[in-house]
Amino acid sequence: MRTAPAVTIGISLKMYLGHHQTLNWSRRIAAIAGRHPAVTTGLAELFVLPSFPALVPVASIVAGSGVRVGAQDLAAEDAGPYTGEVSGAHLKEIGCDYAEVGHAERRRLFGEGDTVVAAKTAAALRNGLTPVLCVGELNQTSRDDAAARTVAELERLLYGLTGPVVVAYEPQWAIGAPRPASTEHIRTVCAALSDWLAGRAEFAGGRVIYGGSAGPGLLGDLGTDAGGLFLGRFAHDPAAVETILDEALALHGAAAEGASV
Numbered sequence: 515m516r517t518a519p520a521v522t523i524g525i526s527l528k529m530y531l532g533h534h535q536t537l538n539w540s541r542r543i544a545a546i547a548g549r550h551p552a553v554t555t556g557l558a559e560l561f562v563l564p565s566f567p568a569l570v571p572v573a574s575i576v577a578g579s580g581v582r583v584g585a586q587d588l589a590a591e592d593a594g595p596y597t598g599e600v601s602g603a604h605l606k607e608i609g610c611d612y613a614e615v616g617h618a619e620r621r622r623l624f625g626e627g628d629t630v631v632a633a634k635t636a637a638a639l640r641n642g643l644t645p646v647l648c649v650g651e652l653n654q655t656s657r658d659d660a661a662a663r664t665v666a667e668l669e670r671l672l673y674g675l676t677g678p679v680v681v682a683y684e685p686q687w688a689i690g691a692p693r694p695a696s697t698e699h700i701r702t703v704c705a706a707l708s709d710w711l712a713g714r715a716e717f718a719g720g721r722v723i724y725g726g727s728a729g730p731g732l733l734g735d736l737g738t739d740a741g742g743l744f745l746g747r748f749a750h751d752p753a754a755v756e757t758i759l760d761e762a763l764a765l766h767g768a769a770a771e772g773a774s775v
């Protein structure tokens with residue numbers, strides 16, 4: 515079993531970039547990661563989720579840089595007559611380590627509900643992919659209410675499953691917004707999710723990261739309640755990703771140095 519890194523930084527490109535833009539962006543991210551001490555020391559794990567057609571070339575571009583690759587979705591089934599779907603087995607075969615499931619946009623725009631999300635999470639685990647399982651309340655509410663709702667959602671979606679998961683806490687109202695949820699809100703919900711995960715040996719190696727208009731300047735405020743960030747728009751500029759890796763190093767680097775002596 516792989517030990518969880520101190521910080522996990524995931525980036526979903528959603529459908530924002532064209533193919534060549536994606537490859538150029540990936541080259542810049544690979545160059546940053548390949549020389550950044552947060553990544554080279556193993557303190558931070560960086561993964562990118564491009565569109566399906568870019569997975570193979572991006573995997574080749576980032577090879578050796580420490581950056582891992584995953585898909586933004588996967589089929590609930592592993593093979594068969596499922597036109598337009600891409601299976602977890604196929605994703606694993608082409609070098610993916612991650613598969614995102616349950617994103618609010620897939621729920622809202624493509625009608626995916628808990629049953630489908632749970633089945634896709636199971637498909638990811640079954641095929642050796644780490645699910646990036648998105649959870650989070652629909653409407654703005656108190657942080658305690660959000661924590662209770664989100665932990666209940668996670669419990670529902672992971673019922674009967676075993677394996678390491680990256681839980682992406684994404685309050686749906688904070689996605690695509692000008693700014694993230696408040697620091698107190700994020701810390702409360704991420705801490706509750708982390709406590710829930712930590713108490714269950716079947717999810718050993720699991721982590722909780724925050725997404726929803728996250729960008730530079732946020733990680734340092736979250737302390738150790740969140741295990742990292744799930745970035746969208748604010749990772750389109752590779753310089754912002756480098757800044758976030760600097761912040762990860764500042765937050766956890768001293769502890770890592772202490773552990774290595």
Ligand SMILES: O=C[C@H](O)COP(=O)(O)O
Pocket residue numbers: 526684688689690691725726727728744745746747748
């Ligand atoms: O997948 C990423 C999240 O939905 C966050 O996206 P955003 O930072 O553009 O709001």
